[in-house]
Amino acid sequence: MNTQKRKKLEEKGWKFGTVQEFLNLSPEENNYIEVKLALSKGLQKFRKDKKTTQAQLAKMLASSQSRVAKMEKGDPSVSIDLLIRSLFNLGMSKKYLAQILLK
Amino acid sequence: MNTQKRKKLEEKGWKFGTVQEFLNLSPEENNYIEVKLALSKGLQKFRKDKKTTQAQLAKMLASSQSRVAKMEKGDPSVSIDLLIRSLFNLGMSKKYLAQILLK
DNA sequence: TAAATCTATGTCATTTCTGACATAAAGTCA
DNA sequence: TGACTTTATGTCAGAAATGACATAGATTTA
Numbered sequence: 001m002n003t004q005k006r007k008k009l010e011e012k013g014w015k016f017g018t019v020q021e022f023l024n025l026s027p028e029e030n031n032y033i034e035v036k037l038a039l040s041k042g043l044q045k046f047r048k049d050k051k052t053t054q055a056q057l058a059k060m061l062a063s064s065q066s067r068v069a070k071m072e073k074g075d076p077s078v079s080i081d082l083l084i085r086s087l088f089n090l091g092m093s094k095k096y097l098a099q100i101l102l103k
Numbered sequence: 104m105n106t107q108k109r110k111k112l113e114e115k116g117w118k119f120g121t122v123q124e125f126l127n128l129s130p131e132e133n134n135y136i137e138v139k140l141a142l143s144k145g146l147q148k149f150r151k152d153k154k155t156t157q158a159q160l161a162k163m164l165a166s167s168q169s170r171v172a173k174m175e176k177g178d179p180s181v182s183i184d185l186l187i188r189s190l191f192n193l194g195m196s197k198k199y200l201a202q203i204l205l206k
Numbered sequence: 207t208a209a210a211t212c213t214a215t216g217t218c219a220t221t222t223c224t225g226a227c228a229t230a231a232a233g234t235c236a
Numbered sequence: 237t238g239a240c241t242t243t244a245t246g247t248c249a250g251a252a253a254t255g256a257c258a259t260a261g262a263t264t265t266a
Binding site: 093094097 | 134138182184188201205
């Protein structure tokens with residue numbers, strides 16, 4: 001399954017796990033996407049727990065509101081690298097990161 | 104600490120954790136590097152357990168021997184994305200991935 | 207419901223990553 | 237030692253990620 005196809009799906013708000021049943025996502029692609037979405041959700045949870053806005057979070061991360069929106073959405077233009085670096089920048093521990101991955 | 108500086112250090116075979124004591128790696132930079140090196144080591148361990156060569160692993164990953172060498176070294180030109188995708192491609196589970204991160 | 211605030215999407219220039227190739231360096235073994 | 241195998245390093249062109257901006261869409265508040 002290519003990036004474009006996945007992008008389309010994510011754009012339409014598909015949840016993976018559901019998608020894997022319909023389409024031929026390989027287990028490894030599925031794992032990758034699950035990890036990415038778990039990190040995305042982790043970031044969003046952090047922000048909501050802090051009761052702050054994407055714009056404010058962007059400032060903390062020296063990024064932009066639009067980039068934060070994409071991070072929280074697990075947009076294809078966002079890498080796992082960026083998500084992990086962001087979470088660490090916000091003070092998350094490796095231990096908590098590992099737990100997020102298992103969600 | 105910038106990429107160039109880190110690159111130099113990694114090139115010289117520095118182990119981080121040691122480095123953090125000497126230089127001003129921030130906790131988040133240190134976490135990032137530790138995660139990356141843990142994944143690198145995980146990949147190398149996989150290969151050695153399978154008693155195979157970098158060239159053969161490269162074939163499994165549809166990559167090149169040189170890229171595999173860099174992955175195992177945690178070279179700055181290698182992203183965490185690539186390491187995670189590679190490990191999943193080789194059949195690693197999310198659970199095992201999470202354990203690697205805590206090493 | 208109108209204004210204000212917040213989130214999502216599209217696009218772009220620049221930076222970084224990736225696979226590949228060449229070749230150097232290190233290790234193995236006859 | 238010298239051939240052979242394996243690993244490491246440098247470089248490059250093409251691909252992907254990143255931050256930023258503009259703006260659309262959604263939500264909240266007065």
